[in-house]
Amino acid sequence: MATLEELCVQAGLKMTGQRKTILKVLGEAEDHPSVESVYERSRAVDPSISMATVYRTLNILAELGLVTRHEFHENFSRFELNMEHHHHLIDVESGSVIEFQNEEIELMKQQIARDLGYELVECRLELYGKKIKN
Amino acid sequence: MATLEELCVQAGLKMTGQRKTILKVLGEAEDHPSVESVYERSRAVDPSISMATVYRTLNILAELGLVTRHEFHENFSRFELNMEHHHHLIDVESGSVIEFQNEEIELMKQQIARDLGYELVECRLELYGKKIKN
DNA sequence: GTAGCTGCAAACTCTTTGCAACTCT
DNA sequence: AGAGTTGCAAAGAGTTTGCAGCTAC
Numbered sequence: 397m398a399t400l401e402e403l404c405v406q407a408g409l410k411m412t413g414q415r416k417t418i419l420k421v422l423g424e425a426e427d428h429p430s431v432e433s434v435y436e437r438s439r440a441v442d443p444s445i446s447m448a449t450v451y452r453t454l455n456i457l458a459e460l461g462l463v464t465r466h467e468f469h470e471n472f473s474r475f476e477l478n479m480e481h482h483h484h485l486i487d488v489e490s491g492s493v494i495e496f497q498n499e500e501i502e503l504m505k506q507q508i509a510r511d512l513g514y515e516l517v518e519c520r521l522e523l524y525g526k527k528i529k530n
Numbered sequence: 531m532a533t534l535e536e537l538c539v540q541a542g543l544k545m546t547g548q549r550k551t552i553l554k555v556l557g558e559a560e561d562h563p564s565v566e567s568v569y570e571r572s573r574a575v576d577p578s579i580s581m582a583t584v585y586r587t588l589n590i591l592a593e594l595g596l597v598t599r600h601e602f603h604e605n606f607s608r609f610e611l612n613m614e615h616h617h618h619l620i621d622v623e624s625g626s627v628i629e630f631q632n633e634e635i636e637l638m639k640q641q642i643a644r645d646l647g648y649e650l651v652e653c654r655l656e657l658y659g660k661k662i663k664n
Numbered sequence: 665g666t667a668g669c670t671g672c673a674a675a676c677t678c679t680t681t682g683c684a685a686c687t688c689t
Numbered sequence: 690a691g692a693g694t695t696g697c698a699a700a701g702a703g704t705t706t707g708c709a710g711c712t713a714c
Contacts, residue, residue, distance in 0.1 A: 410668060410713050431703080446671045451704060467601045471679085472703060485643060488651050498642060504635055505657060509619060512630065514659030517622050521655045523639060525648030544688050544693060565678080580696045585679060605704080606678060 400462065400477070407460050417442045418453045428466055428474040428484075428493050468493070468522065483521040490527075534596065534611070541594050551575045552587045562600055562608040562618075562627055602627070602656065617655040624661075 400419045405411055421429075421437040429437070435450045454475055457463035466474040468486055481502070485494045501521065509516040534553045539545055555563075555571040563571070569584045588609055591597035600608040602620055615636070619628045635655065643650040 408668095412669060412713070414670070444671080448672075448705080449670060452669085452706095455705090465603070467603065469599070469601065485646055485648060487648070494646055496642060496646065498638065501635065501638055501642075504632065504638075508630060508632060508635075509657050509659045510662075512619055512628055512659075513662050514619060514621070514657070515662050516657055516659050518658040519656065520658075522653065523643050523648070523650055524652040524654075525643045525646075525650050528644075528647055528649050542693095546688065546694060548695070578696080582680080582697075583695060586681095586694085589680090 403460070403462060404457075409456065413442060414438075414445050414449050415453055417445060418450060422457075422463065422475070422477050425476070428468075428476045430472050430474050432472070434475065483523070485523040485525055488524050488526055537594070537596060538591075543590065547576060548572075548579050548583050549587055551579060552584060556591075556597065556609070556611050559610070562602075562610045564604075564606050564608050566606070568609065617657070619657040619659055622658050622660055 400423060401411060401416065404415065404419070409415065417438045418434060420441070421434055425434075425437075427433075431447075431450055431454060434454065435445070435447050438445045438450060454463060454465075458465050458475070462478055463475050464478050466476065466484070468474060468484070480497070482495045482497045483501075485496060486492075487494070505519050505521075506516055534557060535545060535550065538549065538553070543549065551572045552568060554575070555568055559568075559571075561567075565581075565584055565588060568588065569579070569581050572579045572584060588597060588599075592599050592609070596612055597609050598612050600610065600618075602608060602618070614631070616629045616631045617635075619630060620626075621628070639653050639655075640650055
């Protein structure tokens with residue numbers, strides 16, 4: 397199982413200090429950080445990193461499919477490492493994000509796409525909900 | 531069954547010429563127009579309409595829940611009238627959008643949210659696919 | 665050595681907003 | 690009449706990019 401860094405090198409990227417830092421930040425993130433967050437966390441490690449580099453790196457990673465870009469109806473993007481496939485439930489009151497998986501839905505997605513004459517390439521499912529109080 | 535205009539009036543909006551035009555454009559749209567598109571189509575009817583008004587109107591309509599804002603991973607928003615609930619399959623090659631409905635998925639969404647302790651408020655499901663050639 | 669990467673600042677794109685004039689009701 | 694709406698132009702926010710210097714390989 398290749399590490400993130402190895403995957404990047406395989407893709408022909410140079411392993412600069414900045415990239416290592418950003419990859420580390422992404423690897424340690426337990427949330428879905430905005431570019432701003434990735435920038436701040438990276439800066440805490442290496443204060444010389446610029447916003448431009450963070451943007452450039454995230455775009456490259458997204459293109460390589462190592463990272464997923466989300467738009468949870470905010471006016472900016474959030475990113476997360478592309479680990480196992482899952483979906484999101486966004487708490488409309490707090491903005492917090494819960495991940496979930498569901499095998500049945502995976503199968504149905506495939507089926508729906510096929511029925512429409514398409515091969516499923518990607519998919520987003522976002523539930524927006526209010527916490528039920530007891 | 532109230533018309534769009536009636537719903538707006540009920541919500542306390544004044545029925546100006548510009549708004550009538552924009553509502554007409556939205557009502558006639560068979561696609562998921564960008565703000566730019568709504569602007570152009572509205573201008574064809576009434577050339578005095580400004581971009582600012584289109585933005586303002588779409589935002590109000592979205593707030594009233596009469597219109598849905600989409601972000602299909604472009605760098606701008608698309609809108610569509612909030613008619614019956616459905617989801618989208620986006621052709622990754624042509625960018626064209628196909629609508630679909632699926633009762634089973636509706637039920638599962640509800641179930642998943644409830645299992646996580648949430649009341650489902652809204653939901654987005656987007657499939658991205660490649661057309662299967664025969 | 666050199667292709668690729670970086671920081672900086674300027675540029676871009678989409679969207680929002682302050683304001684004075686105007687218009688539905 | 691008056692609150693709400695509009696067009697305009699300027700401002701905002703997030704993101705991208707040109708360039709000269711730097712760095713991994």
